[in-house]
Amino acid sequence: MISNLTQMRLPPPRQKGSMSLEETIAKRRSVRRFTSKPISQLQLSQILWAAQGISDTSGKYRTVPSAGATYPLELFVVCGRNAIEGIADGIYHYDIDSHSLTLHHKGDIRLELARAALDQEFIYEAPVDIVICAIYERTTLGYGNRGERYVHIEVGHAGQNVYLQAEALGLATVAIGAFNDEHVRKVLRLDKQYKPLYIMPVGVGLP
Ligand SMILES: Cc1cc2nc3c(=O)[nH]c(=O)nc-3n(C[C@H](O)[C@H](O)[C@H](O)COP(=O)(O)O)c2cc1C
Secondary structure (H helix, E strand, O other): OOEOOOEEEOOOOOOOOOOOHHHHHHHOOEOOOEOOOOEOHHHHHHHHHHHHOEOOOOOOOEOOOOHHHOOOEEEEEEEOOOOEOOEOOEEEEEEOOOOEEEEEEEOOOHHHHHHOOOOOOHHHHOOEEEEEEEOOHHHHHHHOOHHHHHHHHHHHHHHHHHHHHHHHOOOEEOOEOOOOHHHHHHHOOOOOOOEEEEEEEEEOEOO
């Protein structure tokens, strides 16, 4: 059944898996060919948690380090038609504190997103694209211009976690940095404070 809810709680992420960290690191590779097979809500939950989820009981700290725990990153999920079991196509915001998705815009915008990224066709071939954006002011407020460097370092940490979690789940991804920032922001219907830094298609990879 496809959910029409504007907010939906994701299944809780697991903290045990069958692949060792060493094996996951050794196997990680960028993949640019995907099947159209949907991913499960649990797989999506796991990937979002790895990228930016809460990982301590106080709710203060996350899976990825952040300069001064200022947490400038915001994640959006671009979901194609029949892409995630039980979730309609659209753009969703990942609400970190409640580990849930909030509908931001209805409809499949993967093709528009690919066009904003030099027509890298795997963006619309993969069932899902995770777009990692930053609100720089959260970090530059305390750290000035150096905060910009910290935000860029942090998105790398988040991206690596997406890579490793995808690998451990038997899924595939690639970090995409080549796109038109303004165009991507408009395709995602985001206001100017959001700066897109990475697009990461996620799905079942093809060799
Ligand atoms: C900052 C950054 C930006 C990247 N942008 C793109 C991109 O726009 N398109 C793409 O296909 N791959 C992109 N990649 C992936 C690299 O091409 C890939 O990591 C590299 O070829 C090494 O392969 P591996 O990841 O399988 O080890 C990017 C990687 C990084 C770190």
